[in-house]
Every structure is written in structure tokens, then in C-alpha cells.
Amino acid sequence: MVPSGYDCAASVLLCAEDNAAILGLDDDEDDCSWAAAAGSATPPRVAADAAAAAEGFLVDHPVQSDECVAALVATEKEHMPADGYPQMLLRRAGALDLAAVRRDAIDWIWKVIEHFNFAPLTAVLSVNYLDRFLSVYPLPEGKAWVTQLLAVACLSLASKMEETYVPLPVDLQVVEATSAFEGKTIKRMELLVLSTLKWRMQAVTACSFIDYFLRKFNDHDAPSMLAFSRSTDLILSTAKGADFLVFRPSEIAASVALAAFGERNTSVVERATTTCKYINKERVLRCYELIQDKIAMGTIVLKSAGSSMFSVPQSPIVSNELWARAALIIEAVNENDPKRDRLRYRTVYICSDEL
Template sequence: MAPSYDCAAYVLLCAEDNDSILGFDEEEEEDGHGESWVLGKRSGFYGDFLMGFPLQSDECLVLLLEKEAEHMPGNDYGERLTTGALDVSIRRDAIDWMWKAHAHYSFGPLSAYLAVNYLDRFLSAYELPQGKTWMTQLLSVACLSLAAKMEETEVPLSLDLQVGEPKHVFEARTIQRMELLVLSTLKWRMQAVTPFSFIDYFLHVFNDGNAPSKLSLSQSAELILTIARGTDFLAFRPSEIAAAVALTVLEELQMVEVEMAVTSCIHVKKERVLRCYKMIQDLLMTESKLLRSASPSSSSVPQSPIGVLDAACLSYNSDDITVGSHGTCYQISPASKRRRISR
């Protein structure tokens, strides 16, 4: 019998206190207490990501392709951000904080992507009240908390999760109510289909059936998170992003020739993959120029995914929340332990 996801989803809300979780008080911004979860901090990783898992079957891939649109923000979301119909600073500020907290606890790459996915889907469907800037911070905490509960084996207390000297600190019951609002707005579809669901498949297919290396997986994860921060890629499906990222990384590692490899894209539209690939090249070129202008020591950075992302890691300052995509860099631990993968 198929598992009941409606029932399973209730485990996302840990019993941090016994207070009511109905409704919002207008200005609840208090210190949290009365929580019961214990954090065991672990190192982040990229090299072991997706290693040891079987390759997606064609049947599984087709099912994921059918479901991926259900886990994307509304079709007009990116345009509304671009035109100013939605305040892009809300998204930027939310991701700035989530990236810093994510790096502080060395969560895995999928947790970071899920948090942004929840944020985008929520903002595309729910209009935050005007003039309540504390709501942005509360939404950020709720999205990262839910992502960690979905993906991580060890999750910090809600109060401890609020690192980085935030302007507002919320108590556990307030975060729980926001979590419920996010869950209901997203229709409890939290095990989202993401580019991580497809990346191993495309790395395998584009490389003549050879198993993905740790290096290619590591660089792909970094590049996916770099893309997640911007708004230009919101129109692309997760499968298209994964295919374009795989092409970018394998080309840099001199394993494929893009025009030849893209002909094996039988499950995604080749023209959209190539368009996404070209946008990634433009993004990396911009990142490289910014690194060159920011520091003389980075003048020798090659204009390639590996060179740009490695330089970004070296220049990352953990105390700077405006660092952008550079905040996704971690120390790789050989003892990193993996668990559920969003398939």
C-alpha cells in the first residue's frame, strides 16, 4: 500500500511546545524556549552527494518529469519579480539570511535548494502584508526549518537556527504557525523535484554512460546553488537546469563536446537546455569579472565553472550576508553521511 504523505508530513512539525498554533499575532517577535530537539553539528559536503545511489531508470525519470511542474513557482513569478510587481528585495533578503544560516550549520546542498524552492513557491502564491518587514525574516526561518526537517538527519532548535544577528528573533510557536502557513500554501508538497533529482542521470548520459565522478557531482552541486539565487533561471524546469549544469561541468572537465552531447537529450527540449547553458556561461562570466575587480589576487581566475566557483569559495567571508552565491561553499568531510535524496 502506498504511504500516506498527508500523515507523514506531520512529522515536520516537532512538538516544540504545547501552545496553540492557530492564527498569527500581529507582532510576535520574542525569544524562543521550551524546545526539545538537540543539534549535532556536522560538516557540509559535495563530493559524496548522490554517490552510492542507483542511476535513475527511464520510468522513474519520466515520472519525475511529469511531476516537476508541480514543484515550481507560478508561471508569472519571475516576470513579476523583474517588473517590480513583486518586491525582489524580499526574496534577496530572505535568501541572504538563509544562505548564511545554511553555511553556519553546514547543511547539505539539497537543504539550501529546498529552502529557496519553498520560498519562491510561497511568494508566488501568497502576498505578504505591506510594511511588515519582520514577516520576511519569519518566512526565511520557516522555509529553512522545513527544508532542514525534510533533508537533514539533525536539526537545530528553532531559536538556535536564527543565527547571524537577525533583526527579529521568534519563539517556537510563532515559527510553527508560519511553517503551517507555508505547508498549506504549498499543499504539503515538500519533497520537491529539483535539479538534484536529475543531475546524476544527465552526468551519466552525457558522459557516454560512465558513472559521475565526485568532482563532477561537487561542481554540479555548487553550480546549481549559484543558479538558485538568481531570478533569471526561474522560468526553466529543474530537468532543464540539471541538463545545462551537467553540460557546463563536463565541458569544463573536457569530458564532452556540448553540441554533440546535447543530441542525447531525449527527455528534455534541446533548445531550452542550450538556452539555459548559454545563460550559465553568461552568469559565470559575470561572476569572474566581479571576482577580478574585487581582488587583485583573483585576476588569474579562469573563466570556467571550476575556476570561478573555487575562487568564490576562497574569497567567501562567513560574516558577510551579501556575499551572494559564494555563501554555498563548505568544507568537504570524508565522513559525511548521506540520507534521503529528493527523487
């Protein structure tokens, strides 16, 4: 629901077209034409290096209160994919492999994110929009181009939400774009995504909680940029992995923060399990274990993994203190009422004016 103060502004963005018309699914193949076109020049990058992006991702925010985090936890479910989505990814629906659709879309989004040096939050939001859309909107079979169009639209919307320099939607199609779309086609797909997601684009993600948990687990001090960087790597990896869709953003953020600071110790894990009350203790620790397993298998690769700067405490006493502090924080916050308030040559897909 858009706040009343924004009713007028939102009304000018409403579109009377139905979903089929936006995607062009009510048109025959003959209504669309294919033409070859040369790629346009690459726009300038928006950041000098990844460290600056990570800093903007986690530092440029005021310290969150327990009440603020409790309110975010109370609303995070509204910004998650529909129930049953992880199971949908495990089974094929006819000729449509939804897991492959998701994987291909995210792989392309990641390449474009790297090309433009977009902020990590832009990547996380893009995947959030993608997952929420796929969980409620059935994609047509036999139209592989819809996957790329959806990826472009989700990334375009996320960049408009977070980036200071926003390339034109058509200019996002710079990496391995076997087919490219006109601006009006992308815009209509954006409208479909917006309406499907009920215009809830300021999503609650793991990024919404990570600074809170990092500070709390660090005696309320701002963690080093090394910890920020490691947390960024972990959040991006969990956003990409379908295995983490069963967890809530707050659970992922708490697990990432623990992984950034702590070490794996069975007795410590059991101790934390008995005292965590803020968010489901079993789920937080299960998510933490999954992160550790992925790191051990090499599925999640931290850029800092080989750096001595990221060494974790080897003393079990220090590690126990960390877990105990985390457990106390989780228990304390629970006391708050959660209900309070470009390619050289590419194919260009040109849709008819009737879309």
C-alpha cells in the first residue's frame, strides 16, 4: 500500500495494460521482428573500486535501534518470495526449468553488476525482485527471451532504487546479450514486475540487518572494513544460492555476522542454541552451518579467505565469548514487541506497437 501522501505521484505511473500485453504473449510471432544492430558505447563506471562499494553498502547508515530491527523483522515476510518457491525450484513444470531460469538470470545480473561496479545492495535487490516475481508469476514455456527481459527489468529497477548513476535500461545489455530489447519493451516489463510485487520495492533484505548484527557482535563498535568486506561476500553468495531461500533475511544476516566473526565450534553452537530467542534459534544456526559447509566445499569463496587479516580467533574462550554475546543480543532484542511500529554485434528484439 502506497502512503496517502504519495497517492497522486503513484497514480501517474499506473498502467492499464494487462500482463499478457506487457509481455507480448497475446501477439503472434509475426508481430515481432528481428534485426541486427551494433552495440552502443559502454557508459562510465560508477565506482572506482569494490571497497568503496562495500563501504557504501554498510557504513552510510545510522546505527539501528532494537525497536527498528524488531519492526523490520515484523515486516520482512512481506518482502520474501511466496511460500513454496524453494520447492518450485526443485521440480520442473513441463518444459520450464525454473531453477535454470533463475540461475541464468542471476549469472547475467552478476556480470552486469561487475561491469558497472554497482553497489552490492543493487545486486541483492535485483535477486529479491527476481525471486518474488518468479514465485507468483508463471513464465511462458518456449520463450527463452523472457528470462533475459525479466533479468534486465529487475536490474534496472534495482539500479533506480540504489545507484546515483543509473544507465538507461537499454545500456544495461552489455554483457553476453544474445538478444537485446527496446527501451519501451523493458519499461513495460518493469511495469509488470512493479504491479506483480505490489510496488513494494524498498525491500527488507539481509542488508537491512547486517550492520546491526555486526555492530552488536563487535561490542557496539563499527567493525573493520575487513569484516564489512567479508560480510558483503557472504550476503552476495547467499543471495545467489537457492539453498538460502528457506531462511528469512534476518536469519541470514545474523548467520553472516556470526560467520564473519566466529569460528565453528560444536559446544559453542549448542550454547547459542539454548539462549537465542530473537529469531528462531534452530534456523539461525542451521543457516550458519550451511554457510560453513558451503565455504568448506568451495561453493562460497571469500575473497579474503587466504588473507591473514581475516583470521578468526583460535582461542575457544574468545570464541565462546563471541557466541555468548551474540546469544544475549538475540535474547534482548526479542523483548521488543515485533508488532510495533555491450557486445560488438547482437540481436535486437523489437516488439510491435500493440504490446
